[in-house]
Amino acid sequence: MxxxxxxxxxxxxxxxxxxxxxxxxxxxxxxxxxxxxxxxxxxxxxxxxxxxxxxxxxxxxxxxxxxxxxxxxxxxxxxxxxxxxxxxxxxxxxxxxxxxxxxxxxxxxxxxxxxxxxxxxxxxxxxxxxxxxxxxxxxAGRALKRSGARPGDWIYVTGTPGDSAAGLAILQDRLAVKEATHSAYLKKRHLRPTPRILHGQALRDLASSAIDLSDGLISDLGHILKASECGARIDLDALPYSTALKENVSAERALQWALSGGEDYELCFTVPEMNRGALDVAIGNLGIPFTCIGQVGPESEGLQFLQNGKPVTLDLKGYDHFAPL
Amino acid sequence: MxxxxxxxxxxxxxxxxxxxxxxxxxxxxxxxxxxxxxxxxxxxxxxxxxxxxxxxxxxxxxxxxxxxxxxxxxxxxxxxxxxxxxxxxxxxxxxxxxxxxxxxxxxxxxxxxxxxxxxxxxxxxxxxxxxxxxxxxxxAGRALKRSGARPGDWIYVTGTPGDSAAGLAILQDRLAVKEATHSAYLKKRHLRPTPRILHGQALRDLASSAIDLSDGLISDLGHILKASECGARIDLDALPYSTALKENVSAERALQWALSGGEDYELCFTVPEMNRGALDVAIGNLGIPFTCIGQVGPESEGLQFLQNGKPVTLDLKGYDHFAPL
The missing domain is CATH 3.30.1330.10 (PurM-like, N-terminal domain)
Structure with missing residues (x-):
């Protein structure tokens, strides 16, 4: 044979x-x-x-x-x-x-x-x-879909997006990080991201929609908004950063990587106001920070970003294999 | 986005x-x-x-x-x-x-x-x-597995194995076939093999084991025999050939391709003696020839080939992506 x-x-x-x-x-x-x-x-x-x-x-x-x-x-x-x-x-x-x-x-x-x-x-x-x-x-009936977000729901993200992009930059010698623990942490976030299985299970009856961050927050949140026919306001000042990221790149670069670096494999999800208390109980003990970064709005308002309380315009694209670089 | x-x-x-x-x-x-x-x-x-x-x-x-x-x-x-x-x-x-x-x-x-x-x-x-x-x-309980063949079961094959290998040879200019209908038929058997879905469904309660011919009859029948812990005797004179194959290659080449050409996507299956009558009824009207080519035997007898009623030794290997050519 x-x-x-x-x-x-x-x-x-x-x-x-x-x-x-x-x-x-x-x-x-x-x-x-x-x-x-x-x-x-x-x-x-x-x-x-x-x-x-x-x-x-x-x-x-x-x-x-x-x-x-x-x-x-x-x-x-x-x-x-x-x-x-x-x-x-x-x-x-x-x-x-x-x-x-x-x-x-x-x-x-x-x-x-x-x-x-x-x-x-x-x-x-x-x-x-x-x-x-x-x-x-x-x-049956309890899956987290992209299409369930409604205006008024709060937008959350687990962990600290942007770390994976920083880890990749270190691996490719595009970023030098002196402190060994910071370098190891960022590389690990790129090479060994943790799938948020426990968070997903805990969110079944609490979140109105969810997606994982593979392409970057802007691109992936965009999928939720498109499927849910909604807009959103994101408070850029609320974005959570790891110490390792904050201490080794500029604020501008950290923001860019958090929004469009990709490969973080954190969850982005939306939660109705009435479930916010239960949310804190359900995923508060899982050991990973989770942060409210904005609110779902009507579709007509599109995706808006706020900095220092004022609207700002961003020119960032999600990671796309076939997009021109 | x-x-x-x-x-x-x-x-x-x-x-x-x-x-x-x-x-x-x-x-x-x-x-x-x-x-x-x-x-x-x-x-x-x-x-x-x-x-x-x-x-x-x-x-x-x-x-x-x-x-x-x-x-x-x-x-x-x-x-x-x-x-x-x-x-x-x-x-x-x-x-x-x-x-x-x-x-x-x-x-x-x-x-x-x-x-x-x-x-x-x-x-x-x-x-x-x-x-x-x-x-x-x-x-539930009616899937055709490789492991159900028993000594005494009859071995069948649908269609005419070897045609796909001939079609590939034509496409690669390794075989010249003058008659256009023969050439078209053989190329079609390579490019557009018919998955035997209807045969598989009809065989659910009749066959004791089944496999599809992707690597070649010897290799694929071998998987049934290994999983079923059996041997088999194959009557090489019973192998069914298409007219297009018979008329365009030597008997030796036809035999080689039928046994180890691969990519025919016909079914090879085993049927207990008591189901042979029902088999003729169940798949006789599906429009594709099916042929008894041998019989399952005890594992100790291995895989034997008969030609003109006498045992013969073959040196053929199934198609294997990583095997040395």
């Missing part, structure tokens, strides 16, 4: 370390077979990561194994879904066993952490890239 | 031509949301197609749109599943609008034909490649 490809897959990806009860058939047949509990809705998302575009070509395979999954988990978090199954289609230029071992060890460590199971995939030869298909479950 | 990538996706892939009732949220949120009927099991498969490896770089985008889906549907067919949803992650070297229009038109034509819905995906810049995630539904 065929040997090379299949033994490669078998060795690194056909692990049974985590075995979920809802997986009737996992890797090894034409399809995986999955059962879904009553009153659960299936949430599916797909992301592709291409070497040189979505990650640096010399990235540590352990960081890549972590980030590839984290980026996809972030989409589940934004829907308030519980992680369940992963498919991994990976294209490799060559069979590098030490690379594969480091990558797959890191991936499975994260799969185990989230009680997820790898249920299938494909391995092909070609330029390094991968497409992950992530599957989660959410109680 | 971001413009290039998102308007590109919106224009070519965000169509609502088919709208399934089980799709609560399709394209346009962080995840798609899907509902699954009671007593249905979810079947999931993933395939990557890379330019120059899985399809010729100069392939007509309409053929590519067809084949990318057909190859994935074939995995559902092999499980006896009903097609439901597709995710498409596509990597493009450039935005070529006429290419995108032809590719997506062809893809959606097939999606509509199978009452499927595109529920998500990703578009990135890079060397031409795509990963499809296909989702189907099968009544």
């Amino acid at each position: 065929a040997c090379g490809e299949f033994s490669l897959i078998a060795r690194y990806f056909d692990r049974v370390s985590s075995s979920r009860r809802d997986v009737e058939t996992g890797i090894g047949d034409d399809c995986a077979l999955l059962t879904i509990a009553e009153k659960q809705v299936l949430a599916i998302s797909t992301d592709t990561l291409v070497s040189g575009i979505h990650f640096l070509p010399d990235i540590d395979p352990r960081d890549l194994g972590y980030k590839a999954l984290a980026v996809n988990l972030s989409d589940l978090a934004a829907m308030g879904a519980d992680p369940a199954w992963l498919t991994l289609a990976i294209t490799l230029p060559e069979v590098d066993e030490s690379w594969l071992e480091a990558f797959s060890d890191s991936l499975f460590e994260q799969l185990d952490y989230y009680d997820m199971q790898l249920i299938g995939g494909d391995t092909t030869r070609g330029p390094l890239a991968m497409t992950l298909g992530i599957h989660g479950l959410v109680p | 971001a413009c290039g990538e998102f308007s590109l996706i919106a224009r070519y892939f965000d169509r609502v031509s088919s709208s399934r009732r089980d799709v609560e949220t399709g394209i346009g949120d962080d995840c798609a949301l899907l509902t699954i009927a009671e007593k249905q099991v979810l079947a999931i498969s993933t395939d990557t197609l890379v330019s120059g490896i899985h399809f010729l770089p100069d392939i007509d985008p309409r053929d590519l749109g067809y084949k990318a889906l057909a190859v994935n549907l074939s995995d559902l067919a092999a499980m006896g599943a009903d097609p439901a949803w597709l995710t498409l992650a596509i990597t493009l070297p450039e935005v070529d609008e006429s290419w995108l229009e032809a590719f997506s038109d062809s893809l959606f034509e097939q999606l509509d034909y199978y009452d499927m819905q595109l529920i998500g995906g990703d578009t990135t810049r890079g060397p031409l490649a795509m990963t499809l995630g296909i989702h189907g539904l099968v009544p």
